[in-house]
Amino acid sequence: MTPTMMPKLQLDGVASTAIMTLRARAEEHRRRDRLFEDPWAETWLPCFEWPRSLDAWYGRYTQGFLAYRAYEIDQIALDFLDQIPNSEGTSAQIVELGAGLSSRGPRLIGAVTARAPLEAQDQSETASSAPTRRHLTFVDLDLPAIIDARRRLGVYTPAAEDTRESASSALPTHSGTDAHPYTQVAVECSVTDLAWIEHPALDPEVPTIFIAEGLFYYLPETDVRRILDALRDRFPNTAIVFDIIGMLEFRGARRFSTRAGAPIQWMLPPPFESVYPRFRLEPLPGWPPSRLLDRVLELCWSRFGRTPALLSRALANISVLRAQRSGIVAARLESRSTTS
């Protein structure tokens, strides 16, 4: 049965928020000025019953921010992959905590496959071989209801689930060219049950980027600390990307999320940069908060029209407001030895 022939899937509570981000990406795909392609989101969205409890939360601005967030995290992940030496036999892991209905696996594979001809040109100056294809493993962690939905959508091939051998998504690749080898594995549990850290699909020796997109503020802050500490112990010098809610947005987001049955638990007190010492992080090279702020103004706010674009720039120049903003955090986890 193809995804569009299935009876509609329903998700409740915090799991239902994954339908909102899915919708934002599907609608982004249909825009003429889209930041990225997401045919997977477009195919998957009609498989879900839209939760009416998200009506008040979802609108033009939410769509734009969620799409920008997905795009920006893709860029950070691609940059992380670029930093890993691309020699024979190397691999990397991309672990999505609270993966929801993310299509990041095939999106990133599309991006690295599209880059391959350029790499081949570069290599032809020094060697005649085709570019080496680094093996990528995508690990999707979420609650059972979400992993079950992902399985129904056909995200995981039985071979990949049983043997963890290379598998391609059953859905179309970006470019339709031959796909890059990768493995996509599901881990079905709560992220707060830290036993997942020792899951056999996760190799602590392999360069890894953890992504928690739209997740941490749904958990108690103490759980976020526990997760980050467990990661720093098992995956030294790993990278993590997540987003946080600041004071400016907190009250509204809490009201809408409570209506949706998934109340946001905490906010970051100002200033924004305090997130690094608070969670024992350091900015990921190339992605300081100042650059991420410039980019959200340029890539996201500018799309809403002239007035919002000018207003957002003016507000970002007022230090007290800038300090209270929400945003993406791209970081390295400091090891315990450097922080104790």
Ligand SMILES: C[S@@+](CC[C@H](N)C(=O)[O-])C[C@H]1O[C@@H](n2cnc3c(N)ncnc32)[C@H](O)[C@@H]1O
């Ligand atoms: C807003 S959605 C984001 C989904 C995806 N990261 C994205 O950006 O499209 C939040 C996701 O976090 C998941 N989630 C919430 N609490 C969780 C927990 N304790 N353990 C694992 N996943 C959780 C939800 O099921 C949902 O899929």
